[in-house]
Amino acid sequence: MLLRKSTDEPIGIGLRARCEVGPPTAPAQAMDSSFDDPDYDYAASIAGRAVRSMAEQRIPPTPTNFAIWFQYYAGTHDDLRNAIDLLIDHNRPFDSRTNQDLFETYIAPQVSAVVVDTSERLHALMGAAKGFLATAIADNRSQMQVISQVADQGQAGVDPKALVAQLMNELARAATRTTRLEAGFAEKTRELDVIRDSLSKSEERARTDTLTGLANRRALDEFLRKAQTTADWGEPLSVLLLDIDHFKTFNDNFGHGVGDQVLRLMANVLREKVRPQDLPARYGGEELIAVLPDADLAACAETAERIRRALAECTITRRSTGEVLPNITVSIGVAQYRTGESTADLIERCDRALYLAKGGGRNRVVTENELDRAEAAG
Secondary structure (H helix, E strand, C coil): CCCCEEEEEEEECCEEEEEEECCCCCCCCCCCCCCCCCCCHHHHHHHHHHHHHHCCCCCCCCCCHHHHHHHHCCCCCCCHHHHHHCCCCCCCCHHHHHHHHHHHHHHHHHHHHHHHHHHHHHHHHHHHHHHHHHHHHHHHHHHHHHHHHHHHHHHHCCCCHHHHHHHHHHHHHHHHHHHHHHHHHHHHHHHHHHHHHHHHHHHHHCCCCCCCEEEHHHHHHHHHHHHHHHHCCCCCCEEEEECCCCCHHHCCCCCCCHHHHHHHHHHHHHHHHHCCCCCEEEEECCCCEEEECCCCCCHHHHHHHHHHHHHHHHHEEEEECEEEEECCCCEEEECCCCCCCHHHHHHHHHHHHHHHHHHCCCCCEEEEHHHHHHHCCC
């Protein structure tokens, strides 16, 4: 995979990162009404910021108003964010009419639009298919009746030339009907392909973390179960878990919006440094995880070190002021799957190795081997 050395990459509104990463990835899909089942800590953080802003703007904390501000701080609905920012910039009050307009314009259409549209389109397709089949059956009956009549006439001594002409005429009509039916079925097949693609994209959104664009916990759990099955047959499987050092202090000093953009930067670097067959995912809060099938502990630790070094070398700058923000570092724990254990036990060892890295000065990679030695010495 080609990398660009020390290239400026925009990582969000107002920030630019200078580090060794590849081309910027596509932003996360706009979230649906389920918000992809976010983890507790992250959802609680977003909810707290939403409630505080509602209080500052004197907005009644109703479920619909909360949905507006929750999605605003989730940072995945650009149109909603731009609309609210514009209202704030112009000191517009968030009165009941404004709040209702925001909900009806940006939130309500997401709740059921995909489900309703898909259901209606499938219903229409089924009706059309039923109509095509009914027409085909009727045409088949008509054709059989004509052929039967020709056979009877042949037995009655009717002129063969007239019978042949009648049969040719009926076959021509049958061919025309068949062509028309085939065209209709082809059109409906194309519509069905569109619906299938829409459902596939909806499924992908349901498996993607809306902030980082990485796999979410649902996708992670599914991937781990499959990888565990393969590993039980003797293939190595390793996991790395990383956490931003002093991230709470960073958020307190620069705001959660900047913190969210840093998480996106971390996600881009993680995605770049793992292999195509690996799964990078968001584990929770500022913790990211990568599952590496067919990789032993040493190979996973090497990958973790590349990730740590790439992030430590990044320079993040506010584009509006040129202010260089403090370097971001991560601590990483690495562990290898042991045949027959649960994935929870595997991740728990990663977590303990991660916190040993934190306790050892941060900005470092610790494997379960060092964990075992530290526990034996302690």
